[in-house]
Amino acid sequence: MTAEEFTALRPRLLDVAYRVVGTVTDAEDVVQEAWLRWSAADRSAVEHPEAFLVTVTTRLAIDRLRREKARREAYPGPWLPEPVSTEPGADERVELAESVELALLVVLETLSPLERAAFVLHEAFSLPYAEVAAIIGRTEPATRQLARRARDHVRERRPRFPAGPDRRRELTERFLAACLAGDLDALVALFVADVELVGDGGGRAKAPLRVMAGADRVGRFLTAIADEEGARHFLRSVGVPDGAAFALAIEGVNGAPAAVVRAGGRVVLVFAIVPDGDRIGTIFLLANPAKLAAMSRGGAGRASGGT
CATH class of the missing domain: 1.20.140.160 (PhyR, sigma-like (SL) domain)
Structure with a gap:
């Protein structure tokens, strides 16, 4: 060979x-x-x-x-x-x-x-x-x-009731829109009652140190980190200076749609959802910079504002 x-x-x-x-x-x-x-x-x-x-x-x-x-x-x-x-x-x-x-x-x-x-x-x-x-x-x-x-x-x-690609993308888009709007009711409506959020910051980025469970609790956490102060606090934790432009988009991650946030020229956060029927059963929050290095070599997302 x-x-x-x-x-x-x-x-x-x-x-x-x-x-x-x-x-x-x-x-x-x-x-x-x-x-x-x-x-x-x-x-x-x-x-x-x-x-x-x-x-x-x-x-x-x-x-x-x-x-x-x-x-x-x-x-x-x-x-x-x-x-x-x-x-x-x-x-x-x-x-x-x-x-x-x-x-x-x-x-x-x-x-x-x-x-x-x-x-x-x-x-x-x-x-x-x-x-x-x-x-x-x-x-x-x-x-x-x-x-x-x-x-x-x-x-x-495996999820009790898997969803097809179109439904998965629709759920991801609605999830992202509700997070950006800070709409707690819309978020909770997307979740199964026992939804779980699993965060991986690796000690290098702000992320829950334990699996978070329950629709209301997970929704409140997401709306808190999505508002202006919460976003700024998170970006600081991964070394992105105040005022830096950020971009977000729905992108393919491991063959499925995910919400990807870029700031300072690199990927800083990925939200990947796992549908359970018509709702979201699990959310993976990936924030460890070391694990996002390969993602950072991809194309830039759609510009969406600044912090």
Whole structure:
């Protein structure tokens, strides 16, 4: 396999790694290490280079996730996966997220590394159990058991009543409009009674340190951070000076519409909703600057004013 052939395979390897580890940075490190392993391997002994690289990438991703698990448990507040832009013209290296919604990645985070790898390889890439077993180093019966547990867990945590793309975009637009208007009643009307808001500031941006639940409570929090003083306070927390122009738009994030806020030339906030039927069941608030770096390389949103 030449460097050009590896480059062509790289998106698939990134896709595997990203689904297992949950961040673009870690996924890229894993794929780079896989390339180094391939470069040092006795290639005459490798019958199927692509299978070899998928195996190496998966095993490196499992090892990386095991190391990261302890850090994520000590993370300040909820840990959410790194969002990536799926807008037209987005950086080619993040096209891997087209079919990996944040809600699914959040559920995958609750699995063991081996369960997660078995689920990803079998469910997302349709690899037969025998091949998955060889990749993760387990027997086929054990691999089937890992995948079944993972599949059952994902099914239990999925929204009760999923919404289609058009309905999802409509809910996102109404959510954004109600936030901008500071309309508490309109917000609450969009939520299921037990709606949850999960914020990830990573200790570097203002975000709830615990999952917030309840329509009225979540609505009051959102209207508070959306008013002029609340917005200014948040922007200061991420190093954006007073008076800086900001922009907001509905954009594709991990293959689904999300409300994206830019200020100071970078993405500072992403609201991704998870519909539950005709209403919103979960809101992911992503504000950790380190996790929004890839998003910041996308195009600018629609200018909407200043603070």
